[in-house]
Amino acid sequence: GESVGLHLPTLSVQEGDNSIINCAYSNSASDYFIWYKQESGKGPQFIIDIRSNMDKRQGQRVTVLLNKTVKHLSLQIAATQPGDSAVYFCAENSGTSYGKLTFGQGTILTVHP
Amino acid sequence: SAVISQKPSRDICQRGTSLTIQCQVDSQVTMMFWYRQQPGQSLTLIATANQGSEATYESGFVIDKFPISRPNLTFSTLTVSNMSPEDSSIYLCSAPGDRDFLNEQFFGPGTRLTVL
Numbered sequence: 001g002e003s004v005g006l007h008l009p010t011l012s013v014q015e016g017d018n019s020i021i022n023c024a025y026s027n028s029a030s031d032y033f034i035w036y037k038q039e040s041g042k043g044p045q046f047i048i049d050i051r052s053n054m055d056k057r058q059g060q061r062v063t064v065l066l067n068k069t070v071k072h073l074s075l076q077i078a079a080t081q082p083g084d085s086a087v088y089f090c091a092e093n094s095g096t097s098y099g100k101l102t103f104g105q106g107t108i109l110t111v112h113p
Numbered sequence: 114s115a116v117i118s119q120k121p122s123r124d125i126c127q128r129g130t131s132l133t134i135q136c137q138v139d140s141q142v143t144m145m146f147w148y149r150q151q152p153g154q155s156l157t158l159i160a161t162a163n164q165g166s167e168a169t170y171e172s173g174f175v176i177d178k179f180p181i182s183r184p185n186l187t188f189s190t191l192t193v194s195n196m197s198p199e200d201s202s203i204y205l206c207s208a209p210g211d212r213d214f215l216n217e218q219f220f221g222p223g224t225r226l227t228v229l
Contacts, residue, residue, distance in 0.1 A: 008155075032216045034217070034218070041225075042223070043221050043222045044156070044205070044220045046114065046217070046218075046219055049217060089155060089156065093216045098144070099144050099146060099161065099218060100158055100161065101146075101156075101158065101207075101216075101218055102158075103155040103157070104155060106155050
């Protein structure tokens with residue numbers, strides 16, 4: 001499939017390391033955030049979400065941190081595996097327009113064996 | 114979660130022609146969404162497809178260029194009209210996985226369009 005990451009920031013890690021992907025958002029009214037993973041040739045895959053009344057949420061090998069003061073979101077992936085290689089997008093919703101998401105620019109994660 | 118399929122998965126089209134993309138959801142949803150992902154870019158919302166009413170378009174997108182149909186609660190189509198090479202993109206539809214929480218959106222695999 002074609003690359004969707006030609007113009008995106010990149011992060012390269014070794015297998016087994018922890019990865020941290022960052023995202024800044026601009027709308028202080030946003031109250032819901034999602035991280036998506038997009039592999040080459042596929043649509044975005046839902047990873048984890050967080051609401052604005054939380055500052056941390058954990059899933060399986062992933063943790064999302066939300067800092068509303070500085071409007072910053074991060075995705076932490078523990079023990080990164082080659083299968084985690086993909087483009088990662090954060091998305092936000094302001095709560096006033098249900099279902100409408102505004103996407104961040106994305107980050108290409110490459111995991112080296 | 115919602116399972117979403119799209120047709121076609123990819124197409125190569127000639128300038129000036131139109132292509133209709135189909136999106137099917139495995140459950141009834143009131144709102145579906147269409148996004149565009151230009152090469153090397155992030156996703157941009159084109160419009161919200163509401164069942165029983167006209168689609169709502171985002172700034173920069175118009176109905177004449179991207180007409181949308183929503184004949185029932187599980188299906189929608191997006192037409193890319195009078196195509197030019199600048200329309201070459203991935204077109205994606207999304208829908209909520211939970212009818213009580215519309216913000217949790219799941220995506221189809223996308224339609225990869227190349228316009229020559």
